[in-house]
Amino acid sequence: MGISVDVRGRVDYSTTLDAMQAYTAARGPEAADLLWICEHERLFTQGLAGKSEHVLAAGDIPVIFTNRGGQITHHGPGQVVAYPLVDLRRAGYYVKEYVYRLEQAVVHTLAEFGVTGLRVAGAPGIYVRPNDPGGHARWDPSSRLPFDGLAKIAALGIKVSRHCAYHGLALNVAMDLEPFGRINPCGYAGLQTTDLSTIGVAASWKEVASVLSQKLVDGLTP
Numbered sequence: 001m002g003i004s005v006d007v008r009g010r011v012d013y014s015t016t017l018d019a020m021q022a023y024t025a026a027r028g029p030e031a032a033d034l035l036w037i038c039e040h041e042r043l044f045t046q047g048l049a050g051k052s053e054h055v056l057a058a059g060d061i062p063v064i065f066t067n068r069g070g071q072i073t074h075h076g077p078g079q080v081v082a083y084p085l086v087d088l089r090r091a092g093y094y095v096k097e098y099v100y101r102l103e104q105a106v107v108h109t110l111a112e113f114g115v116t117g118l119r120v121a122g123a124p125g126i127y128v129r130p131n132d133p134g135g136h137a138r139w140d141p142s143s144r145l146p147f148d149g150l151a152k153i154a155a156l157g158i159k160v161s162r163h164c165a166y167h168g169l170a171l172n173v174a175m176d177l178e179p180f181g182r183i184n185p186c187g188y189a190g191l192q193t194t195d196l197s198t199i200g201v202a203a204s205w206k207e208v209a210s211v212l213s214q215k216l217v218d219g220l221t222p
Contacts, residue, residue, distance in 0.1 A: 003033045003084070003217050007209060010039040013064060013075065016083070020166040023085055027164060033091075035216055036083040037209050040075040042176075044183060047071055047157050054184040061179055068167040070124070070157035071187030078175035078195065080209045082168045082216055089163035091222045098220075099124060099156065102169050105215040106154045109171065112211050113201045118150065125169075125186065126154040133199040151194035155186060173197065173208045 008016075016038060023034070044055065044063045047070035054072045055063055061074075075081060088098055106126045107117035115133045117126040127150040129135055139150065156169040172195035180193040196203055 003035050003086070003220060005035045005037065005213050005217060007037045007213070010041070010077070013040045013043055013045070016040075017066060020083060020085060024161050024164050024166050027085075027087070029087075029090070031087070033087060033220070034083075034085040035213060035220075036085070037213055038081045038083065039077060039079060039205065040081060042074075042076040042179060044072055044074050044179070045157075047073075049187070051187065054187050055182070056184065057182045059182060061182070066167075068157035068159045070155075072183045073155045073157070073170065073186060074179045074183065074193075075170060076175055076179060078197075078205060079170050079172050080205060080212055081170045082212060083166060084168050084216060084220060086165045086220060087163060088160065088165055091220070093222075095158075095160055095165075098165060099158065101219045102156055102158075102216070103154075105212065105219040106169065106171055108215045108219070109208065109212045110153070112215075113196060113203055113208075115153075115196070115199065115201060117153070120147065120150070123147075123186065123188070124156045125152055126156075126171075127151060128153050128194065128199060130192070130194050130199055133201075147188065147191055151192040152185060153194055153196070153199075171208065171212060173203065173205050 110117040154171045174197035
């Protein structure tokens with residue numbers, strides 16, 4: 001059974017969350033796995049591990065508390081948000097591997113645009129070198145400050161209920177990055193955040209959404 005892709009475009013976050021929860025609660029063993037590709041208006045979402053002190057100055061941007069894992073992040077126009085609704089037990093892999101597959105889909109997507117995506121141990125998501133986005137040298141954090149020389153380009157947070165995953169990941173394409181300065185992104189003070197546009201990649205939301213969709217389908221199909 002494959003994954004059905006639905007490119008929904010710009011949609012309301014709370015309505016989408018309600019729909020994900022309803023589908024997950026009602027799905028049976030034969031229910032299809034889905035992939036929703038979305039974009040949201042400006043908002044902050046705070047996960048179950050979120051701490052209020054990581055919201056520095058939300059201002060006019062709403063903060064929505066949600067049941068995904070992780071801390072605080074920002075959504076806004078120009079960001080591709082992917083919500084896979086996957087039965088992990090049927091797929092045959094555990095949560096740790098699922099997270100790896102999500103991250104790997106982002107790495108493969110970035111590679112299509114000439115960008116090298118990097119992982120940081122203990123900090124889910126994908127990072128790039130803003131000063132050398134296409135470089136292939138391995139990032140060695142052993143003698144540097146955390147995230148020194150890196151910027152986060154994709155955030156990840158999931159929820160698993162009855163062996164079924166929802167929520168997902170967000171890849172920054174061409175955003176207003178200012179709101180990331182109003183929070184400690186993903187709970188890390190001073191963490192730099194970037195997007196494809198800022199590091200010199202001229203790609204549309206639709207182009208990136210199309211590539212990411214295919215990489216997720218390829219990576220999540222057992």
